[in-house]
Amino acid sequence: MKTGRRDLDKASFEALLGALHADRNEAGAVYERLRQRVVRFFTLHGISFPDDLADQAIDRLARRLKEGEVVRNLPAYLAGIARLILREERSKAQRQEENLGRAVPAQAPSSQPEPAWDTIEHCLQLLPPGSRDLIQQYYSAAGRGRSENRSRMSKELGISLNALRNRALRIRRELQKCAEGQSGEQPPQDD
Amino acid sequence: MEEQTVMGSRTDDQELFLRYLAGELGEEETSRLEQRLLFDDDFFDRMEEAQNDLLDAYAAGELSEAQRQRMESILRSNPAQNRRFRLARALQGMHPPVASQARIGGSRAGRRFLWRALVAVACAAVVAAIIFFVRARSRPKTQLVSNTGRIPSVARSGPPLSSPSQEVARPGHQPAFALLLGVSVQRGSANRAIMLPHGLRALEVQIILPQEESGTQFEVQVVFPHAAATKMVSRLVPEEAFSEKLLAFQLPATKLPSGDYSFKVYRGGGKEPALVAAYRVVIHRG
Numbered sequence: 001m002k003t004g005r006r007d008l009d010k011a012s013f014e015a016l017l018g019a020l021h022a023d024r025n026e027a028g029a030v031y032e033r034l035r036q037r038v039v040r041f042f043t044l045h046g047i048s049f050p051d052d053l054a055d056q057a058i059d060r061l062a063r064r065l066k067e068g069e070v071v072r073n074l075p076a077y078l079a080g081i082a083r084l085i086l087r088e089e090r091s092k093a094q095r096q097e098e099n100l101g102r103a104v105p106a107q108a109p110s111s112q113p114e115p116a117w118d119t120i121e122h123c124l125q126l127l128p129p130g131s132r133d134l135i136q137q138y139y140s141a142a143g144r145g146r147s148e149n150r151s152r153m154s155k156e157l158g159i160s161l162n163a164l165r166n167r168a169l170r171i172r173r174e175l176q177k178c179a180e181g182q183s184g185e186q187p188p189q190d191d
Numbered sequence: 192m193e194e195q196t197v198m199g200s201r202t203d204d205q206e207l208f209l210r211y212l213a214g215e216l217g218e219e220e221t222s223r224l225e226q227r228l229l230f231d232d233d234f235f236d237r238m239e240e241a242q243n244d245l246l247d248a249y250a251a252g253e254l255s256e257a258q259r260q261r262m263e264s265i266l267r268s269n270p271a272q273n274r275r276f277r278l279a280r281a282l283q284g285m286h287p288p289v290a291s292q293a294r295i296g297g298s299r300a301g302r303r304f305l306w307r308a309l310v311a312v313a314c315a316a317v318v319a320a321i322i323f324f325v326r327a328r329s330r331p332k333t334q335l336v337s338n339t340g341r342i343p344s345v346a347r348s349g350p351p352l353s354s355p356s357q358e359v360a361r362p363g364h365q366p367a368f369a370l371l372l373g374v375s376v377q378r379g380s381a382n383r384a385i386m387l388p389h390g391l392r393a394l395e396v397q398i399i400l401p402q403e404e405s406g407t408q409f410e411v412q413v414v415f416p417h418a419a420a421t422k423m424v425s426r427l428v429p430e431e432a433f434s435e436k437l438l439a440f441q442l443p444a445t446k447l448p449s450g451d452y453s454f455k456v457y458r459g460g461g462k463e464p465a466l467v468a469a470y471r472v473v474i475h476r477g
Contacts, residue, residue, distance in 0.1 A: 037229050046271020079226040120281040139282045142251050
C-alpha cells in the first residue's frame with residue numbers, strides 16, 4: 001500500500017496504520033474513511049483546499065505516532081490537530097487579506113455587493129433538471145411559507161421531510177462548490 | 192410549529208452552531224463538538240444544515256436582533272462563512288420552477304393571478320423587444336459573453352488575487368473570462384462576436400469533450416484569425432464538471448486579436464495524435 005504522498009515517510013505511515021487497525025487491509029480502509037471525514041470537516045469550515053489540510057492533519061498524527069507518542073483517544077487527538085490547523089489557516093487567510101489591503105469589510109456583510117446572479121444561474125444550469133427543479137422549489141418560499149412549501153414538496157415526492165432536506169443539502173453543496181469556482185477563487189495566470 | 196430532527200430541534204442546532212462559530216463554547220465543549228463533527232455522520236449533517244438555516248435566516252432578515260449581531264460579527268471575521276452567506280442570499284431570490292408555479296396557480300384565484308402575470312410578462316417582453324431593437328440599430332453588433340471564472344472542477348491551486356465580490360463590483364477590471372465551447376456549437380459570428388471587455392487579463396477556454404471521448408491526455412491547437420499564428424497547448428488532462436468532461440486552459444487576453452478562432456483538440460500520447468473535435472469562436476476585443 002502506498003501513502004500516495006511524498007511528504008509522509010513510510011515509517012510514519014506504518015505507525016499510523018498500526019494505530020488504526022491490527023489488520024493491515026482493514027487499516028487502509030479506516031485510513032481512507034478517516035481522511036474523507038477530515039476533508040469534510042475542513043469543507044464545512046469553508047477552507048479552499050480541504051484535501052491538502054486533511055493530509056496535513058493526518059501527517060502530523062502519523063509523525064507523532066512514529067515518534068512514540070501514546071495516543072489513547074485517537075479521534076480526540078485528531079480533532080485537536082484539525083482544530084489547530086484550522087486556526088493556523090484562518091490566521092494565514094487573515095494575514096493574506098490584510099496584505100492585499102482588503103481585510104475585514106468595514107460595512108455590515110448584508111451591505112456588501114451581491115454575487116453575480118449569472119454565476120448562480122450558470123451553476124443551476126449545470127445541475128441535472130430534477131435537482132435544479134428541487135432546489136428552486138425548496139428555496140422558493142420564505143418565512144412561514146417555507147415549512148408549508150417543504151411539507152408539500154415532501155408529500156408530492158413521497159419522501160420524508162428529512163430525506164428532502166438531505167437531497168437539498170447535497171444539491172446546495174454542489175451549488176456552493178460551483179459558485180466558488182465560478183467566482184474566481186483562483187487567479188488567472190498570464191504567460 | 193418548530194421542525195424536529197432526529198436528535199433535537201432545529202433551533203437548538205442553530206443556536207449550538209452559532210455559539211460554536213462565534214467562539215462562545217468552552218474549550219472542552221468545542222473539542223467534543225469537533226470530535227462529533229469528525230466522527231458522527233448524522234451530527235455532521237445536522238450541523239451543516241443548521242449552518243445553512245442560519246445563513247438563510249440571516250439573509251431573509253429572520254434572525255432575532257441578538258442573533259443577527261452575532262452573525263454579522265462572524266461574517267465580518269470569517270471570509271469562508273461570508274462566501275457561504277453570499278450563496279444563501281442568492282438563493283433567497285430563487286423562483287420556483289415553471290412546473291411548481293403551475294401547481295401554485297391551481298386554484299381559481301391562483302389561475303386568475305397567473306393569467307394576469309402572464310399578460311404582464313408578455314407586455315413587458317414586447318416593450319423590451321422594441322427597446323432592444325431600437326438600441327441594437329444604434330450600436331456595434333457585439334455580444335458580451337460572461338463575466339465570471341470557471342466551472343468548479345477546473346479550478347487550480349494558488350492564492351486569490353482579490354475577492355470575487357470586488358471584481359464583480361468593478362466593471363472594466365475583470366481578471367478573467369470563461370469561454371465555454373460546446374461540441375458542434377460555434378460561438379459568435381462575424382456580426383455577433385463574443386466581446387472581451389477592455390482591461391481583461393486572461394481568457395479561460397473551457398472545452399467540453401464529446402461524451403464518448405475516453406482519452407486521458409489531450410493537446411489543443413489554437414488557430415488564430417486568418418491562420419496568422421497557431422499555438423499548441425499540451426498535456427491537458429480532462430476534468431469532470433458535473434456530468435461533462437472539460438479541458439481548460441488560459442490565454443493572455445492582450446495577445447488575442449479580434450477575429451475567427453478555431454480550436455482543434457487532439458488525443459495526445461500517440462505518435463500521430465487523433466483529432467477528437469474542432470471548435471470555433473469569433474472574438475471581438477473591447
